[in-house]
Amino acid sequence: xxxxxxxxxxxxxxxxxxxxxxxxxxxxxxxxxxxxxxxxxxxxxxxxxxxxxxxxxxxxxxxxxxxxxxxxxxxxxxxxxxxxxxxxxxxxxxxxxxxxxxxxxxxxxxxxxxxxxxxxxxxxxxxxxxxxxxxxxxxxxxxxxxxxxxxxxxxxxxxxxxxxxxxxxxxxxxxxxxxxxxxxxxxxxxxxxxxxxxxxxxxxxxxxxxxxxxxxxxxxxxxxxxxxxxxxxxxxxxxxxxxxxxxxxxxxxxxxxxxxxxxxxxxxxxxxxxxxxxxxxxxxxxxxxxxxxxxxxxxxxxxxxxxxxxxxxxxxxxxxxxxxxxxxxxxxxxxxxxxxxxxxxxxxxxxxxxxxxxxxxxxxxxxxxxxxx
Amino acid sequence: xxxxxxxxxxxxxxxxxxxxxxxxxxxxxxxxxxxxxxxxxxxxxxxxxxxxxxxxxxxxxxxxxxxxxxxxxxxxxxxxxxxxxxxxxxxxxxxxxxxxxxxxxxxxxxxxxxxxxxxxxxxxxxxxxxxxxxxxxxxxxxxxxxxxxxxxxxxxxxxxxxxxxxxxxxxxxxxxxxxxxxxxxxxxxxxxxxxxxxxxxxxxxxxxxxxxxxxxxxxxxxxxxxxxxxxxxxxxxxxxxxxxxxxxxxxxxxxxx
Numbered sequence: 001x002x003x004x005x006x007x008x009x010x011x012x013x014x015x016x017x018x019x020x021x022x023x024x025x026x027x028x029x030x031x032x033x034x035x036x037x038x039x040x041x042x043x044x045x046x047x048x049x050x051x052x053x054x055x056x057x058x059x060x061x062x063x064x065x066x067x068x069x070x071x072x073x074x075x076x077x078x079x080x081x082x083x084x085x086x087x088x089x090x091x092x093x094x095x096x097x098x099x100x101x102x103x104x105x106x107x108x109x110x111x112x113x114x115x116x117x118x119x120x121x122x123x124x125x126x127x128x129x130x131x132x133x134x135x136x137x138x139x140x141x142x143x144x145x146x147x148x149x150x151x152x153x154x155x156x157x158x159x160x161x162x163x164x165x166x167x168x169x170x171x172x173x174x175x176x177x178x179x180x181x182x183x184x185x186x187x188x189x190x191x192x193x194x195x196x197x198x199x200x201x202x203x204x205x206x207x208x209x210x211x212x213x214x215x216x217x218x219x220x221x222x223x224x225x226x227x228x229x230x231x232x233x234x235x236x237x238x239x240x241x242x243x244x245x246x247x248x249x250x251x252x253x254x255x256x257x258x259x260x261x262x263x264x265x266x267x268x269x270x271x272x273x274x275x276x277x278x279x280x281x282x283x284x285x286x287x288x289x290x291x292x293x294x295x296x297x298x299x300x301x302x303x304x305x306x307x308x309x310x311x312x313x314x315x316x317x318x319x320x321x322x323x324x325x326x327x328x329x330x331x332x333x334x335x336x337x338x339x340x341x342x343x344x345x346x347x348x349x350x351x352x353x354x355x356x357x358x359x360x361x362x363x364x365x366x367x368x369x370x371x372x373x
Numbered sequence: 374x375x376x377x378x379x380x381x382x383x384x385x386x387x388x389x390x391x392x393x394x395x396x397x398x399x400x401x402x403x404x405x406x407x408x409x410x411x412x413x414x415x416x417x418x419x420x421x422x423x424x425x426x427x428x429x430x431x432x433x434x435x436x437x438x439x440x441x442x443x444x445x446x447x448x449x450x451x452x453x454x455x456x457x458x459x460x461x462x463x464x465x466x467x468x469x470x471x472x473x474x475x476x477x478x479x480x481x482x483x484x485x486x487x488x489x490x491x492x493x494x495x496x497x498x499x500x501x502x503x504x505x506x507x508x509x510x511x512x513x514x515x516x517x518x519x520x521x522x523x524x525x526x527x528x529x530x531x532x533x534x535x536x537x538x539x540x541x542x543x544x545x546x547x548x549x550x551x552x553x554x555x556x557x558x559x560x561x562x563x564x565x566x567x568x569x570x571x572x573x574x575x576x577x578x579x580x581x582x583x584x585x586x587x588x589x590x591x592x593x594x595x596x597x598x599x600x601x602x603x604x605x606x607x608x609x610x611x612x613x614x615x616x617x618x619x620x621x622x623x624x625x626x627x628x629x630x
Contacts, residue, residue, distance in 0.1 A: 270475035274489035
């Protein structure tokens with residue numbers, strides 16, 4: 001008697017009619033009368049609105065010149081001349097807008113930032129740990145020295161004169177830098193078995209999360225000085241930083257807590273059974289997994305923070321948005337608000353979208369469950 | 374060698390695990406009742422019983438993954454109390470293998486095996502890796518060392534989990550239903566590793582329903598039900614002449630298929 005041998009059938013490709021662009025168009029855009037009509041309607045609306053916008057924003061736009069006469073001569077196009085002339089003010093604030101000789105300071109600062117940031121984004125870059133460490137420790141000090149000017153023997157730009165994108169960046173950078181570790185500790189504390197620590201963390205989180213940021217900033221500006229002796233001046237930017245960090249750390253903590261509760265009990269037990277103590281279990285086993293799960297939530301709060309920095313206008317600080325607004329309300333450029341809003345919107349969008357994309361890249365990189373890596 | 378265990382605290386001939394008058398409750402539920410158990414060095418014990426009988430809870434008390442309310446548990450001369458330092462001292466010497474493997478999914482197989490030796494035993498990284506590779510060879514998967522657990526089959530993951538425990542050079546190994554989450558084709562490869570370990574004289578406590586394994590390697594089989602030890606005996610007598618009615622019923626139910 002002979003034995004049967006199992007020979008697996010070879011795998012085939014899927015049939016042609018179900019793949020390729022034409023099949024996709026048929027399946028997604030024209031698979032029924034309703035769907036075909038909706039598709040056509042949408043294309044019609046796009047055709048109606050997109051070409052005139054492109055014409056206004058690019059083809060007929062005014063790019064050159066130094067005053068509004070150029071734009072007034074050609075009102076059919078956008079007045080980018082305004083942005084062009086007021087660029088230093090919108091990006092770096094009133095001080096650097098008024099002192100063109102000092103503009104090199106913020107420019108060098110941001111060049112330094114991007115020269116540290118870009119290697120961090122490139123996969124397989126060596127010494128990433130050191131670059132990240134420099135970004136978190138050396139960079140903030142150097143950046144402050146450059147912008148403020150006193151330590152490097154340059155004319156002083158007080159923090160009250162910081163503004164525009166510079167201020168947005170400083171508030172968001174410090175907020176993110178401090179809110180993340182604080183948020184981690186708060187999230188761990190909220191899950192602690194020690195009642196005192198747990199209660200304190202719950203109170204903190206619920207208090208700051210339940211208060212609007214605008215209220216916090218307002219309180220920091222108006223109420224705080226009342227508690228201190230007269231004449232004692234508190235830096236406005238520092239107050240905004242503290243308020244934003246407190247507020248943001250509560251949100252970050254909740255995003256991280258979501259990740260912590262998703263870690264199976266078996267992970268804690270396996271780590272404990274190996275003799276690892278609380279902090280080693282947390283640092284090596286629990287946090288790396290919990291933070292990975294929380295990335296979308298954390299980045300979400302960071303994007304919100306980046307945009308919320310505009311609220312500092314309530315305490316008289318002019319961030320990117322408010323600086324563009326005030327520039328568009330000056331006598332020289334009155335009436336060109338739309339250009340200002342579009343420009344600031346574009347900058348905000350670039351940074352927020354960049355953060356979002358980067359978080360997706362990290363998520364994919366950390367996904368160790370794929371069989372192909 | 375720094376990865377070698379510290380001197381044992383017990384005298385020759387003394388049991389390595391001594392449990393006396395152990396009682397444990399989950400809320401109102403009395404899950405372990407008056408358990409007395411002594412385990413000699415090198416002894417291999419299989420614990421079986423219906424689900425809910427407290428067998429997993431019992432071995433989880435031995436490395437204090439569960440705390441107990443009454444009685445004493447002394448492991449390698451150290452009594453288990455609230456004292457975190459004592460608990461970690463015991464856990465260092467007691468390895469545990471879980472039903473669902475519980476490998477660390479964000480670390481490679483090799484990192485899973487070296488983490489505790491490096492951070493708990495303070496072994497140098499190079500040395501910890503050498504030791505880990507030796508144990509991975511023993512469980513026959515050295516070629517998977519740089520993969521992540523998610524890329525391995527269940528049987529391979531469980532063998533890594535065994536290797537991970539062995540890297541700590543434990544005096545006692547606890548197995549909590551190590552094969553019950555595995556596909557039938559993978560059970561054998563895990564049991565083979567466990568038999569090999571038993572042959573080398575490792576002190577083992579296994580909660581399992583693999584009766585073939587119990588017959589082959591156990592010095593003693595313990596039957597539990599309702600939180601009590603009903604019967605314990607050498608496998609030969611345990612399977613052929615069970616003394617207790619309940620044991621007989623249990624064996625007839627699991628052996629008839």
